[in-house]
Amino acid sequence: xxxxxxxxxxxxxxxxxxxxxxxxxxxxxxxxxxxxxxxxxxxxxxxxxxxxxxxxxxxxxxxxxxxxxxxxxxxxxxxxxxxxxxxxxxxxxxxxxxxxxxxxxxxxxxxxxxxxxxxxxxxxxxxxxxxxxxxxxxxxxxxxxxxxxxxxxxxxxxxxxxxxxxxxxxxxxxxxxxxxxxxxxxxxxxxxxxxxxxxx
Numbered sequence: 001x002x003x004x005x006x007x008x009x010x011x012x013x014x015x016x017x018x019x020x021x022x023x024x025x026x027x028x029x030x031x032x033x034x035x036x037x038x039x040x041x042x043x044x045x046x047x048x049x050x051x052x053x054x055x056x057x058x059x060x061x062x063x064x065x066x067x068x069x070x071x072x073x074x075x076x077x078x079x080x081x082x083x084x085x086x087x088x089x090x091x092x093x094x095x096x097x098x099x100x101x102x103x104x105x106x107x108x109x110x111x112x113x114x115x116x117x118x119x120x121x122x123x124x125x126x127x128x129x130x131x132x133x134x135x136x137x138x139x140x141x142x143x144x145x146x147x148x149x150x151x152x153x154x155x156x157x158x159x160x161x162x163x164x165x166x167x168x169x170x171x172x173x174x175x176x177x178x179x180x181x182x183x184x185x186x187x188x189x190x191x192x193x194x195x196x197x198x199x200x
Contacts, residue, residue, distance in 0.1 A: 003103070003172050024048060031057045033078050052163065053079035069121055070162075081163070090162045090170070093117035094143050094195070096188070100157035105169045107157060113150025113183065117164050118143050128193070136198050143190040152181035155188070158195070171197060 027039040027049070037051040047066045055077025065071035066082055070091025073080045083090055095117045101107030120126055120143050128140050159172040181188050 027057065027061055029057055029059050029061070033057060038083070039080070047082045047084070049073065049080035050083050051078055052081045052167070053077075055079075070119070090122075092120050092122055092170070093161045093164055093167070094120050094190070095159050095161055096145065096152070096155045097157040097159065098153045098155060100174055101159050101169060101172045107159070107172070110152045110155065110181075113148045113152055114146045115148070115152060116146055117161065118145055119164070136196060138193045138197065139190055139195045141192050143195060145188045147187040148181050148183055148185055150183050152188075155179045155181055158190075 024038055024040045026042050033039075033051045033054060033056070035051050035054050038048050039051075040048055041064055042061055045064060045066050047064065049064065052072065055075075057078050058076035062073050062075040062080075064080070064082070065073045068091075069082060069084060071082045073082070081091070096110045096115070097107045098110060099108035120139065126140055127137050129137065155175065156178045157172065157174045160170050161167045162170065179188070
């Protein structure tokens, strides 16, 4: 799995060259925000917040949900998602596809039959460090999907996205071997070390 989406490439370029908090506007009351806008709280809490559902902010600043990367905060008609400072460390959700996505997203994600994306965030306990300068990282622990309660079909690809539903696709790739998942099969998983990502 080594392909970046166009979206992720643009995000990396944008945030690598940001000079600091002064380039991120503070949250403002009664303001229209679009999906992708990023704000900082008026009182710093070690998080930035990205708009994931467009709308107008409330008349008073919300109580920000900051316990976990990816926590969402309702703000009148806006929904904010907690991200980290610097190149944003977004929550990562692993998804399965019966038709492969590409640089602009797309593909056919599994649906129904108890399927759900798996939250597997960026951290040293979840991802092994790249070694020997080869840019390769992989999952340090099993990534386990729910047990299927209907036929999911032939799984041919996987991707990493930023939300449990919808969201932006960051990385995608084809499986080495397609896997058919049917009702009653054991919970599908990427065993530790099986989901390889190469940064090259």
